[in-house]
Amino acid sequence: MKKNEFEVxxxxxxxxxxxxxxxxxxxxxxxxxxxxxxxxxxxxxxLDLPAGSITGIYGQTGAGKTLLGLAIxxxxxxxxxxxxxxxxxFEGNDLRQMAGKAMTNLYANKLAIMFQNPQASLNxxxxxxxxxxxxxxxxxxxxxxxxxxxxxxxxxxxGFLDPKSSVNAxxxxxxxxxxxxxxxxxxxxxxxxxxxxxxxxSSLDDEGRAHCMGLLSALAREFxxxxxxxxxxxDLLASWAQKSYTLSAGKLEEGLSS
Amino acid sequence: MTLAxxxxxxxxxxxxxxxxxxxxxxxxxxxxxxxxEQANLPPAIFNNFKLAGELAGLSVDSPYASRICxxxxxxxxxxxxxxxxxxxxxxxxxxxxIAVLSILIAFSLASLAAWYGGWVDGLVMRLVDILYAVPSLxxxxxxxxxxxxxxxxxxxxxxxxxxxxxxxxxxxQIKIEISLPYCEALRGMGAGLFRTMVKHVLPNLGSVVWTxxxxxxxxxxxxxAFLSFIGFGPSPPWLSWGILLRDGILSLDHAGHRLFSTFxxxxxxxxxxxxxxxxxxxxxxxxx
Numbered sequence: 001m002k003k004n005e006f007e008v009x010x011x012x013x014x015x016x017x018x019x020x021x022x023x024x025x026x027x028x029x030x031x032x033x034x035x036x037x038x039x040x041x042x043x044x045x046x047l048d049l050p051a052g053s054i055t056g057i058y059g060q061t062g063a064g065k066t067l068l069g070l071a072i073x074x075x076x077x078x079x080x081x082x083x084x085x086x087x088x089x090f091e092g093n094d095l096r097q098m099a100g101k102a103m104t105n106l107y108a109n110k111l112a113i114m115f116q117n118p119q120a121s122l123n124x125x126x127x128x129x130x131x132x133x134x135x136x137x138x139x140x141x142x143x144x145x146x147x148x149x150x151x152x153x154x155x156x157x158x159g160f161l162d163p164k165s166s167v168n169a170x171x172x173x174x175x176x177x178x179x180x181x182x183x184x185x186x187x188x189x190x191x192x193x194x195x196x197x198x199x200x201x202s203s204l205d206d207e208g209r210a211h212c213m214g215l216l217s218a219l220a221r222e223f224x225x226x227x228x229x230x231x232x233x234x235d236l237l238a239s240w241a242q243k244s245y246t247l248s249a250g251k252l253e254e255g256l257s258s
Numbered sequence: 259m260t261l262a263x264x265x266x267x268x269x270x271x272x273x274x275x276x277x278x279x280x281x282x283x284x285x286x287x288x289x290x291x292x293x294x295e296q297a298n299l300p301p302a303i304f305n306n307f308k309l310a311g312e313l314a315g316l317s318v319d320s321p322y323a324s325r326i327c328x329x330x331x332x333x334x335x336x337x338x339x340x341x342x343x344x345x346x347x348x349x350x351x352x353x354x355x356i357a358v359l360s361i362l363i364a365f366s367l368a369s370l371a372a373w374y375g376g377w378v379d380g381l382v383m384r385l386v387d388i389l390y391a392v393p394s395l396x397x398x399x400x401x402x403x404x405x406x407x408x409x410x411x412x413x414x415x416x417x418x419x420x421x422x423x424x425x426x427x428x429x430x431q432i433k434i435e436i437s438l439p440y441c442e443a444l445r446g447m448g449a450g451l452f453r454t455m456v457k458h459v460l461p462n463l464g465s466v467v468w469t470x471x472x473x474x475x476x477x478x479x480x481x482x483a484f485l486s487f488i489g490f491g492p493s494p495p496w497l498s499w500g501i502l503l504r505d506g507i508l509s510l511d512h513a514g515h516r517l518f519s520t521f522x523x524x525x526x527x528x529x530x531x532x533x534x535x536x537x538x539x540x541x542x543x544x545x546x
Contacts, residue, residue, distance in 0.1 A: 107448030
Protein backbone atom coordinates (compact mmCIF):
# COMPACT_ATOMS: atom_id res chain seq x y z
CA MET A 1 0.00 0.00 0.00
CA LYS A 2 1.35 3.41 -0.93
CA LYS A 3 1.41 5.84 1.94
CA ASN A 4 -0.18 8.71 0.02
CA GLU A 5 -3.31 6.72 -0.60
CA PHE A 6 -4.32 7.39 2.97
CA GLU A 7 -2.52 10.62 3.58
CA VAL A 8 -4.32 13.90 4.09
CA UNK A 9 -1.20 15.68 5.29
CA UNK A 10 -0.75 14.25 8.72
CA UNK A 11 2.26 12.57 10.26
CA UNK A 12 1.86 10.30 13.23
CA UNK A 13 3.40 11.68 16.39
CA UNK A 14 3.65 8.25 17.90
CA UNK A 15 6.43 5.74 17.84
CA UNK A 16 5.48 2.14 17.46
CA UNK A 17 4.23 0.44 20.61
CA UNK A 18 3.93 3.57 22.75
CA UNK A 19 0.36 3.77 24.03
CA UNK A 20 -1.82 6.14 22.01
CA UNK A 21 -4.94 5.78 24.04
CA UNK A 22 -5.16 4.69 27.66
CA UNK A 23 -8.27 3.60 29.48
CA UNK A 24 -8.10 3.96 33.25
CA UNK A 25 -10.64 2.61 35.71
CA UNK A 26 -13.52 2.68 33.23
CA UNK A 27 -16.82 1.47 34.70
CA UNK A 28 -20.32 1.31 33.38
CA UNK A 29 -23.06 0.14 35.71
CA UNK A 30 -26.61 0.19 34.34
CA UNK A 31 -29.70 0.36 36.51
CA UNK A 32 -32.16 -2.27 35.44
CA UNK A 33 -35.54 -1.42 36.91
CA UNK A 34 -36.95 -4.90 36.28
CA UNK A 35 -34.26 -6.84 38.10
CA UNK A 36 -33.63 -4.15 40.72
CA UNK A 37 -29.95 -5.10 40.88
CA UNK A 38 -27.69 -2.81 38.85
CA UNK A 39 -25.94 -4.65 36.04
CA UNK A 40 -22.18 -4.21 35.74
CA UNK A 41 -21.25 -3.93 32.07
CA UNK A 42 -17.68 -2.69 32.53
CA UNK A 43 -15.86 -3.03 35.85
CA UNK A 44 -12.96 -0.63 36.52
CA UNK A 45 -11.21 -1.60 33.35
CA UNK A 46 -7.67 -0.61 32.33
CA LEU A 47 -6.41 -0.88 28.77
CA ASP A 48 -3.60 0.59 26.67
CA LEU A 49 -3.82 0.68 22.90
CA PRO A 50 -0.25 0.73 21.53
CA ALA A 51 0.56 2.57 18.30
CA GLY A 52 1.08 0.46 15.22
CA SER A 53 -0.51 -2.73 16.46
CA ILE A 54 -3.81 -4.52 16.55
CA THR A 55 -5.36 -5.22 19.94
CA GLY A 56 -8.21 -7.69 20.12
CA ILE A 57 -10.98 -8.05 22.69
CA TYR A 58 -12.94 -11.28 22.59
CA GLY A 59 -16.30 -11.51 24.21
CA GLN A 60 -19.37 -13.65 23.86
CA THR A 61 -22.58 -12.17 22.56
CA GLY A 62 -23.95 -9.78 25.15
CA ALA A 63 -20.64 -9.45 26.99
CA GLY A 64 -20.71 -5.67 26.44
CA LYS A 65 -18.18 -5.30 23.63
CA THR A 66 -20.22 -2.70 21.77
CA LEU A 67 -20.92 -0.66 24.90
CA LEU A 68 -17.22 -0.81 25.76
CA GLY A 69 -16.32 0.52 22.31
CA LEU A 70 -18.85 3.34 22.59
CA ALA A 71 -17.75 4.14 26.15
CA ILE A 72 -14.10 4.43 25.08
CA UNK A 73 -15.09 6.75 22.22
CA UNK A 74 -17.41 8.76 24.52
CA UNK A 75 -20.23 8.06 22.08
CA UNK A 76 -22.77 6.51 24.45
CA UNK A 77 -26.22 8.08 24.37
CA UNK A 78 -26.71 10.74 27.04
CA UNK A 79 -28.65 8.54 29.47
CA UNK A 80 -25.87 5.91 29.52
CA UNK A 81 -22.98 8.36 29.29
CA UNK A 82 -23.93 9.74 32.69
CA UNK A 83 -23.35 6.30 34.25
CA UNK A 84 -19.75 5.96 33.05
CA UNK A 85 -16.87 6.45 35.48
CA UNK A 86 -13.13 6.53 34.90
CA UNK A 87 -11.06 8.18 32.22
CA UNK A 88 -9.92 7.68 28.64
CA UNK A 89 -6.68 9.52 27.93
CA PHE A 90 -5.85 10.54 24.36
CA GLU A 91 -3.16 13.12 23.53
CA GLY A 92 -2.99 14.07 27.20
CA ASN A 93 -6.70 14.88 27.45
CA ASP A 94 -9.49 12.91 29.04
CA LEU A 95 -12.01 12.26 26.28
CA ARG A 96 -14.77 12.08 28.82
CA GLN A 97 -14.12 15.64 29.96
CA MET A 98 -13.92 17.08 26.45
CA ALA A 99 -16.88 18.62 24.69
CA GLY A 100 -17.91 20.68 21.70
CA LYS A 101 -15.65 21.46 18.78
CA ALA A 102 -12.51 20.05 20.42
CA MET A 103 -14.26 16.70 20.68
CA THR A 104 -16.00 16.58 17.29
CA ASN A 105 -12.73 17.51 15.58
CA LEU A 106 -11.21 14.28 16.87
CA TYR A 107 -13.90 11.97 15.51
CA ALA A 108 -13.18 10.28 12.19
CA ASN A 109 -10.10 12.46 11.98
CA LYS A 110 -8.05 10.98 14.82
CA LEU A 111 -10.49 8.59 16.46
CA ALA A 112 -12.51 6.41 14.12
CA ILE A 113 -15.09 3.73 14.83
CA MET A 114 -16.59 1.07 12.59
CA PHE A 115 -20.08 0.10 13.72
CA GLN A 116 -21.18 -3.49 13.58
CA ASN A 117 -24.15 -3.18 11.23
CA PRO A 118 -22.59 -1.92 8.00
CA GLN A 119 -25.73 -1.36 5.97
CA ALA A 120 -27.62 0.50 8.68
CA SER A 121 -24.58 2.70 9.31
CA LEU A 122 -24.89 4.25 5.86
CA ASN A 123 -27.34 7.00 5.01
CA UNK A 124 -29.65 5.35 2.43
CA UNK A 125 -30.27 8.63 0.63
CA UNK A 126 -26.72 9.77 -0.10
CA UNK A 127 -24.37 8.43 -2.72
CA UNK A 128 -21.22 6.59 -1.87
CA UNK A 129 -18.82 9.32 -2.97
CA UNK A 130 -20.42 11.80 -0.56
CA UNK A 131 -20.53 9.40 2.36
CA UNK A 132 -16.94 8.41 1.78
CA UNK A 133 -15.58 11.93 1.47
CA UNK A 134 -17.69 13.39 4.24
CA UNK A 135 -15.07 13.08 6.98
CA UNK A 136 -12.37 14.54 4.72
CA UNK A 137 -14.55 17.46 3.74
CA UNK A 138 -15.60 18.08 7.33
CA UNK A 139 -12.13 17.97 8.85
CA UNK A 140 -9.76 18.82 6.00
CA UNK A 141 -11.91 21.06 3.80
CA UNK A 142 -11.25 19.09 0.64
CA UNK A 143 -12.94 20.53 -2.43
CA UNK A 144 -15.42 18.45 -4.41
CA UNK A 145 -12.90 17.27 -7.00
CA UNK A 146 -10.25 16.19 -4.50
CA UNK A 147 -12.93 14.51 -2.42
CA UNK A 148 -14.17 12.47 -5.38
CA UNK A 149 -10.64 11.43 -6.38
CA UNK A 150 -9.94 10.29 -2.85
CA UNK A 151 -13.22 8.41 -2.76
CA UNK A 152 -12.26 6.48 -5.89
CA UNK A 153 -8.81 5.68 -4.47
CA UNK A 154 -10.24 4.50 -1.18
CA UNK A 155 -12.78 2.25 -2.89
CA UNK A 156 -10.03 0.71 -4.98
CA UNK A 157 -8.00 0.20 -1.83
CA UNK A 158 -10.74 -1.75 -0.05
CA GLY A 159 -11.30 -3.97 -3.06
CA PHE A 160 -14.15 -2.52 -5.11
CA LEU A 161 -13.79 -3.88 -8.63
CA ASP A 162 -15.16 -0.84 -10.43
CA PRO A 163 -14.57 2.10 -8.09
CA LYS A 164 -15.20 4.80 -10.74
CA SER A 165 -18.82 3.79 -11.24
CA SER A 166 -19.37 2.59 -7.67
CA VAL A 167 -18.84 6.08 -6.24
CA ASN A 168 -22.12 7.15 -7.84
CA ALA A 169 -24.10 4.22 -6.42
CA UNK A 170 -26.34 4.34 -3.36
CA UNK A 171 -26.13 2.07 -0.30
CA UNK A 172 -29.10 -0.06 -1.39
CA UNK A 173 -27.13 -0.99 -4.52
CA UNK A 174 -24.41 -2.56 -2.40
CA UNK A 175 -24.24 -6.10 -1.11
CA UNK A 176 -23.60 -6.68 2.58
CA UNK A 177 -19.94 -7.45 2.03
CA UNK A 178 -19.48 -4.40 -0.16
CA UNK A 179 -21.03 -2.17 2.50
CA UNK A 180 -18.68 -3.70 5.03
CA UNK A 181 -15.76 -2.73 2.83
CA UNK A 182 -17.24 0.73 2.38
CA UNK A 183 -17.50 1.17 6.15
CA UNK A 184 -13.82 0.28 6.38
CA UNK A 185 -13.00 2.83 3.66
CA UNK A 186 -14.92 5.53 5.54
CA UNK A 187 -13.16 4.66 8.81
CA UNK A 188 -9.68 4.89 7.29
CA UNK A 189 -10.45 7.87 5.06
CA UNK A 190 -8.65 10.32 7.37
CA UNK A 191 -5.98 7.80 8.47
CA UNK A 192 -6.94 7.96 12.15
CA UNK A 193 -4.62 7.39 15.10
CA UNK A 194 -7.08 5.11 16.84
CA UNK A 195 -9.53 2.83 15.07
CA UNK A 196 -12.11 0.81 16.97
CA UNK A 197 -13.79 -1.89 14.90
CA UNK A 198 -16.92 -3.42 16.39
CA UNK A 199 -17.34 -6.98 15.14
CA UNK A 200 -15.79 -6.18 11.77
CA UNK A 201 -16.07 -8.13 8.53
CA SER A 202 -18.41 -10.77 9.96
CA SER A 203 -20.34 -10.87 6.69
CA LEU A 204 -17.28 -11.32 4.47
CA ASP A 205 -16.02 -14.67 3.27
CA ASP A 206 -12.58 -15.85 4.43
CA GLU A 207 -10.81 -14.29 1.48
CA GLY A 208 -12.54 -10.93 1.87
CA ARG A 209 -11.92 -10.94 5.60
CA ALA A 210 -8.23 -11.64 5.07
CA HIS A 211 -8.03 -8.79 2.55
CA CYS A 212 -9.71 -6.30 4.88
CA MET A 213 -7.72 -7.42 7.92
CA GLY A 214 -4.59 -7.08 5.79
CA LEU A 215 -5.59 -3.48 5.11
CA LEU A 216 -6.10 -2.85 8.81
CA SER A 217 -2.68 -4.19 9.70
CA ALA A 218 -1.11 -2.20 6.87
CA LEU A 219 -2.87 0.89 8.24
CA ALA A 220 -1.54 0.13 11.69
CA ARG A 221 2.00 -0.34 10.37
CA GLU A 222 2.17 2.60 7.97
CA PHE A 223 0.51 5.20 10.16
CA UNK A 224 1.20 3.80 13.60
CA UNK A 225 -2.53 3.56 14.11
CA UNK A 226 -3.72 1.79 17.22
CA UNK A 227 -6.43 -0.64 16.12
CA UNK A 228 -8.85 -2.21 18.58
CA UNK A 229 -10.96 -5.09 17.34
CA UNK A 230 -14.00 -6.18 19.33
CA UNK A 231 -15.09 -9.58 18.10
CA UNK A 232 -16.63 -12.91 19.01
CA UNK A 233 -14.48 -14.60 16.38
CA UNK A 234 -11.52 -16.17 18.18
CA ASP A 235 -9.81 -17.30 14.98
CA LEU A 236 -9.80 -13.79 13.59
CA LEU A 237 -8.23 -12.39 16.75
CA ALA A 238 -5.77 -15.27 17.05
CA SER A 239 -4.44 -14.74 13.55
CA TRP A 240 -4.40 -10.94 13.34
CA ALA A 241 -4.19 -9.34 16.78
CA GLN A 242 -0.79 -8.77 18.37
CA LYS A 243 -2.36 -8.85 21.79
CA SER A 244 -5.74 -10.24 22.79
CA TYR A 245 -7.97 -9.98 25.83
CA THR A 246 -11.19 -11.62 26.86
CA LEU A 247 -14.05 -9.54 28.24
CA SER A 248 -16.20 -11.35 30.75
CA ALA A 249 -18.26 -9.99 33.62
CA GLY A 250 -16.91 -6.52 32.86
CA LYS A 251 -13.26 -7.49 33.43
CA LEU A 252 -10.47 -7.96 30.93
CA GLU A 253 -8.26 -11.03 31.07
CA GLU A 254 -5.23 -11.49 28.89
CA GLY A 255 -5.50 -14.21 26.28
CA LEU A 256 -8.41 -15.79 24.49
CA SER A 257 -10.05 -17.92 27.16
CA SER A 258 -13.77 -18.49 27.02
CA MET B 259 -42.18 11.55 -10.51
CA THR B 260 -45.57 9.85 -10.48
CA LEU B 261 -48.00 10.52 -13.36
CA ALA B 262 -50.37 12.29 -10.96
CA UNK B 263 -47.49 14.49 -9.82
CA UNK B 264 -46.65 15.41 -13.41
CA UNK B 265 -50.30 16.20 -14.16
CA UNK B 266 -50.38 18.34 -11.04
CA UNK B 267 -47.24 20.16 -12.12
CA UNK B 268 -48.73 20.78 -15.58
CA UNK B 269 -51.99 22.03 -14.04
CA UNK B 270 -50.25 24.45 -11.70
CA UNK B 271 -47.74 25.53 -14.33
CA UNK B 272 -50.24 26.42 -17.08
CA UNK B 273 -52.48 28.49 -14.86
CA UNK B 274 -49.49 29.80 -12.93
CA UNK B 275 -47.91 31.12 -16.12
CA UNK B 276 -51.17 32.80 -17.12
CA UNK B 277 -51.42 34.25 -13.63
CA UNK B 278 -47.91 35.69 -13.76
CA UNK B 279 -48.36 37.13 -17.26
CA UNK B 280 -51.69 38.75 -16.51
CA UNK B 281 -50.90 40.04 -13.06
CA UNK B 282 -47.30 41.17 -13.52
CA UNK B 283 -46.70 42.25 -17.15
CA UNK B 284 -47.45 45.90 -17.90
CA UNK B 285 -50.23 46.29 -20.44
CA UNK B 286 -52.19 43.43 -18.94
CA UNK B 287 -52.26 44.91 -15.47
CA UNK B 288 -55.19 47.19 -16.06
CA UNK B 289 -57.24 46.02 -13.14
CA UNK B 290 -56.73 49.32 -11.34
CA UNK B 291 -58.29 51.30 -14.17
CA UNK B 292 -61.88 52.11 -13.40
CA UNK B 293 -64.02 52.62 -16.53
CA UNK B 294 -67.50 53.05 -15.14
CA GLU B 295 -69.14 52.90 -18.60
CA GLN B 296 -67.86 49.33 -18.92
CA ALA B 297 -69.27 48.11 -15.58
CA ASN B 298 -70.90 44.70 -15.25
CA LEU B 299 -70.14 43.41 -18.74
CA PRO B 300 -70.98 39.72 -19.20
CA PRO B 301 -68.30 37.18 -20.22
CA ALA B 302 -67.07 37.68 -23.78
CA ILE B 303 -68.47 34.36 -24.94
CA PHE B 304 -72.04 35.73 -24.56
CA ASN B 305 -71.47 38.66 -26.93
CA ASN B 306 -69.34 37.20 -29.72
CA PHE B 307 -66.08 38.44 -28.23
CA LYS B 308 -66.77 42.07 -29.01
CA LEU B 309 -64.43 44.77 -27.72
CA ALA B 310 -65.30 46.17 -24.30
CA GLY B 311 -65.51 49.71 -25.61
CA GLU B 312 -67.87 48.69 -28.38
CA LEU B 313 -70.18 47.07 -25.85
CA ALA B 314 -70.11 50.13 -23.61
CA GLY B 315 -70.60 52.56 -26.51
CA LEU B 316 -67.18 54.22 -26.04
CA SER B 317 -64.97 55.47 -28.86
CA VAL B 318 -62.54 52.76 -29.83
CA ASP B 319 -59.41 54.90 -29.42
CA SER B 320 -59.96 55.49 -25.69
CA PRO B 321 -57.54 53.35 -23.66
CA TYR B 322 -58.85 49.97 -22.54
CA ALA B 323 -61.83 50.20 -24.85
CA SER B 324 -60.02 48.03 -27.39
CA ARG B 325 -59.79 44.87 -25.30
CA ILE B 326 -61.84 41.76 -24.94
CA CYS B 327 -62.89 40.98 -21.35
CA UNK B 328 -63.05 37.18 -21.31
CA UNK B 329 -64.76 37.00 -17.93
CA UNK B 330 -66.54 40.32 -18.28
CA UNK B 331 -66.05 43.23 -15.90
CA UNK B 332 -66.94 43.92 -12.29
CA UNK B 333 -69.11 46.60 -10.69
CA UNK B 334 -66.48 49.28 -11.36
CA UNK B 335 -65.77 48.26 -14.96
CA UNK B 336 -62.48 46.47 -14.22
CA UNK B 337 -61.49 43.36 -16.17
CA UNK B 338 -62.52 40.40 -13.99
CA UNK B 339 -59.95 37.94 -15.35
CA UNK B 340 -57.11 40.33 -14.44
CA UNK B 341 -58.58 40.64 -10.97
CA UNK B 342 -58.95 36.88 -10.57
CA UNK B 343 -55.36 36.29 -11.58
CA UNK B 344 -54.08 38.99 -9.28
CA UNK B 345 -56.11 37.47 -6.43
CA UNK B 346 -54.61 34.05 -7.22
CA UNK B 347 -51.11 35.50 -7.08
CA UNK B 348 -51.78 37.07 -3.69
CA UNK B 349 -53.60 34.10 -2.16
CA UNK B 350 -51.19 31.47 -3.44
CA UNK B 351 -48.13 33.60 -2.69
CA UNK B 352 -49.33 34.16 0.86
CA UNK B 353 -50.30 30.56 1.47
CA UNK B 354 -47.25 28.93 -0.12
CA UNK B 355 -44.89 31.38 1.55
CA ILE B 356 -46.44 30.89 4.98
CA ALA B 357 -46.68 27.10 4.53
CA VAL B 358 -42.98 26.74 3.65
CA LEU B 359 -41.93 29.17 6.37
CA SER B 360 -44.08 27.40 9.00
CA ILE B 361 -42.59 24.01 8.16
CA LEU B 362 -39.06 25.45 8.23
CA ILE B 363 -39.64 26.97 11.67
CA ALA B 364 -41.28 23.75 12.88
CA PHE B 365 -38.42 21.65 11.52
CA SER B 366 -35.78 23.84 13.19
CA LEU B 367 -37.47 23.76 16.58
CA ALA B 368 -38.24 20.05 16.34
CA SER B 369 -34.58 19.42 15.45
CA LEU B 370 -33.38 21.31 18.51
CA ALA B 371 -35.85 19.43 20.71
CA ALA B 372 -34.87 16.02 19.32
CA TRP B 373 -31.12 16.69 19.32
CA TYR B 374 -30.76 18.10 22.83
CA GLY B 375 -33.66 16.28 24.45
CA GLY B 376 -34.12 16.93 28.17
CA TRP B 377 -35.32 20.39 29.14
CA VAL B 378 -35.02 21.81 25.59
CA ASP B 379 -37.43 19.13 24.39
CA GLY B 380 -39.72 19.81 27.35
CA LEU B 381 -39.69 23.57 26.79
CA VAL B 382 -40.53 23.35 23.07
CA MET B 383 -43.25 20.76 23.51
CA ARG B 384 -44.94 22.51 26.44
CA LEU B 385 -44.90 25.77 24.46
CA VAL B 386 -46.68 23.94 21.63
CA ASP B 387 -49.19 22.49 24.11
CA ILE B 388 -50.00 25.98 25.39
CA LEU B 389 -50.36 27.36 21.86
CA TYR B 390 -52.66 24.48 20.92
CA ALA B 391 -54.91 25.45 23.82
CA VAL B 392 -55.36 29.02 22.54
CA PRO B 393 -58.48 29.41 20.32
CA SER B 394 -56.41 30.51 17.37
CA LEU B 395 -58.83 31.90 14.78
CA UNK B 396 -60.67 33.88 17.43
CA UNK B 397 -57.43 35.41 18.71
CA UNK B 398 -56.38 36.32 15.17
CA UNK B 399 -59.64 38.13 14.59
CA UNK B 400 -59.08 39.94 17.88
CA UNK B 401 -55.54 40.94 16.91
CA UNK B 402 -56.66 42.11 13.46
CA UNK B 403 -59.55 44.05 14.98
CA UNK B 404 -57.20 45.85 17.36
CA UNK B 405 -54.23 46.49 15.09
CA UNK B 406 -56.16 46.79 11.84
CA UNK B 407 -56.20 44.46 8.86
CA UNK B 408 -53.78 44.74 5.95
CA UNK B 409 -51.62 42.29 4.04
CA UNK B 410 -48.61 42.44 6.38
CA UNK B 411 -50.77 41.83 9.44
CA UNK B 412 -52.60 38.98 7.73
CA UNK B 413 -49.27 37.39 6.83
CA UNK B 414 -47.97 37.68 10.40
CA UNK B 415 -51.23 36.40 11.88
CA UNK B 416 -51.52 33.39 9.59
CA UNK B 417 -47.88 32.52 10.27
CA UNK B 418 -48.53 32.92 13.98
CA UNK B 419 -51.48 30.57 13.63
CA UNK B 420 -49.58 27.80 11.91
CA UNK B 421 -45.88 27.66 12.73
CA UNK B 422 -46.27 25.36 15.70
CA UNK B 423 -48.89 22.94 14.45
CA UNK B 424 -46.47 20.41 12.89
CA UNK B 425 -43.72 20.53 15.53
CA UNK B 426 -44.92 17.44 17.39
CA UNK B 427 -45.18 15.26 14.28
CA UNK B 428 -41.79 16.43 13.03
CA UNK B 429 -40.24 16.09 16.49
CA UNK B 430 -41.18 12.42 16.68
CA GLN B 431 -40.07 11.74 13.11
CA ILE B 432 -36.70 13.39 13.75
CA LYS B 433 -36.26 11.47 17.02
CA ILE B 434 -36.84 8.20 15.18
CA GLU B 435 -34.45 9.24 12.42
CA ILE B 436 -31.57 10.29 14.70
CA SER B 437 -31.81 7.07 16.68
CA LEU B 438 -31.03 5.09 13.51
CA PRO B 439 -27.52 3.64 13.24
CA TYR B 440 -26.51 5.93 10.38
CA CYS B 441 -27.03 8.97 12.59
CA GLU B 442 -25.04 7.28 15.34
CA ALA B 443 -22.31 6.70 12.77
CA LEU B 444 -22.49 10.38 11.82
CA ARG B 445 -21.95 11.33 15.45
CA GLY B 446 -18.94 9.03 15.40
CA MET B 447 -17.61 11.06 12.49
CA GLY B 448 -17.94 14.32 14.36
CA ALA B 449 -21.01 15.62 12.51
CA GLY B 450 -22.83 18.28 14.53
CA LEU B 451 -26.44 19.36 14.79
CA PHE B 452 -26.53 21.45 11.60
CA ARG B 453 -24.85 18.93 9.31
CA THR B 454 -26.86 16.00 10.66
CA MET B 455 -30.19 17.78 10.34
CA VAL B 456 -29.77 19.71 7.10
CA LYS B 457 -27.71 17.27 5.06
CA HIS B 458 -29.03 13.97 6.35
CA VAL B 459 -32.29 14.09 8.31
CA LEU B 460 -34.13 16.73 6.24
CA PRO B 461 -33.60 14.95 2.88
CA ASN B 462 -34.52 11.62 4.43
CA LEU B 463 -37.74 13.07 5.82
CA GLY B 464 -38.49 14.70 2.45
CA SER B 465 -41.71 12.77 1.93
CA VAL B 466 -43.04 13.79 5.35
CA VAL B 467 -41.98 17.41 4.88
CA TRP B 468 -43.59 17.77 1.41
CA THR B 469 -46.80 16.19 2.67
CA UNK B 470 -46.91 18.59 5.61
CA UNK B 471 -46.31 21.57 3.31
CA UNK B 472 -49.20 20.42 1.09
CA UNK B 473 -51.52 20.00 4.05
CA UNK B 474 -50.59 23.38 5.52
CA UNK B 475 -51.07 25.02 2.15
CA UNK B 476 -54.68 23.85 1.88
CA UNK B 477 -55.46 24.89 5.46
CA UNK B 478 -53.88 28.31 4.87
CA UNK B 479 -55.82 28.94 1.66
CA UNK B 480 -59.03 28.27 3.58
CA UNK B 481 -57.99 30.43 6.54
CA UNK B 482 -56.94 33.31 4.30
CA ALA B 483 -60.17 33.05 2.32
CA PHE B 484 -62.15 33.00 5.56
CA LEU B 485 -60.39 36.10 6.93
CA SER B 486 -60.86 37.97 3.65
CA PHE B 487 -64.46 36.85 3.49
CA ILE B 488 -65.26 38.37 6.87
CA GLY B 489 -63.41 41.54 5.96
CA PHE B 490 -60.04 41.05 7.65
CA GLY B 491 -58.09 40.17 4.50
CA PRO B 492 -55.60 42.20 2.51
CA SER B 493 -56.94 45.66 1.73
CA PRO B 494 -57.30 47.26 -1.76
CA PRO B 495 -55.56 47.45 -4.18
CA TRP B 496 -54.62 43.95 -2.98
CA LEU B 497 -57.05 41.24 -3.85
CA SER B 498 -57.51 37.69 -2.69
CA TRP B 499 -59.70 34.70 -3.33
CA GLY B 500 -61.65 35.42 -0.16
CA ILE B 501 -62.47 38.96 -1.30
CA LEU B 502 -63.58 37.69 -4.72
CA LEU B 503 -65.69 34.95 -3.10
CA ARG B 504 -67.49 37.55 -0.99
CA ASP B 505 -68.06 39.85 -3.97
CA GLY B 506 -69.10 36.84 -6.04
CA ILE B 507 -71.78 35.89 -3.53
CA LEU B 508 -73.03 39.49 -3.33
CA SER B 509 -73.36 39.67 -7.13
CA LEU B 510 -74.70 36.16 -7.55
CA ASP B 511 -78.10 37.38 -8.84
CA HIS B 512 -76.77 39.31 -11.86
CA ALA B 513 -73.24 37.91 -12.41
CA GLY B 514 -73.07 34.29 -11.23
CA HIS B 515 -70.07 33.58 -13.47
CA ARG B 516 -67.79 35.56 -11.12
CA LEU B 517 -68.33 33.21 -8.17
CA PHE B 518 -68.08 30.10 -10.32
CA SER B 519 -64.97 31.22 -12.19
CA THR B 520 -63.33 31.98 -8.84
CA PHE B 521 -64.31 28.53 -7.60
CA UNK B 522 -62.95 26.95 -10.77
CA UNK B 523 -59.59 28.73 -10.59
CA UNK B 524 -59.21 27.88 -6.87
CA UNK B 525 -60.07 24.23 -7.49
CA UNK B 526 -57.73 24.00 -10.48
CA UNK B 527 -54.79 25.51 -8.61
CA UNK B 528 -55.29 23.64 -5.36
CA UNK B 529 -55.78 20.28 -7.08
CA UNK B 530 -52.72 20.89 -9.24
CA UNK B 531 -50.49 21.94 -6.38
CA UNK B 532 -51.69 19.12 -4.11
CA UNK B 533 -50.99 16.54 -6.80
CA UNK B 534 -47.57 18.05 -7.46
CA UNK B 535 -46.59 18.12 -3.78
CA UNK B 536 -47.83 14.55 -3.44
CA UNK B 537 -45.60 13.62 -6.37
CA UNK B 538 -42.64 15.31 -4.68
CA UNK B 539 -43.39 13.43 -1.47
CA UNK B 540 -43.54 10.08 -3.27
CA UNK B 541 -40.30 10.84 -5.05
CA UNK B 542 -38.59 11.66 -1.77
CA UNK B 543 -39.40 8.28 -0.20
CA UNK B 544 -36.05 6.79 0.79
CA UNK B 545 -35.11 3.33 -0.43
CA UNK B 546 -33.75 1.52 2.58
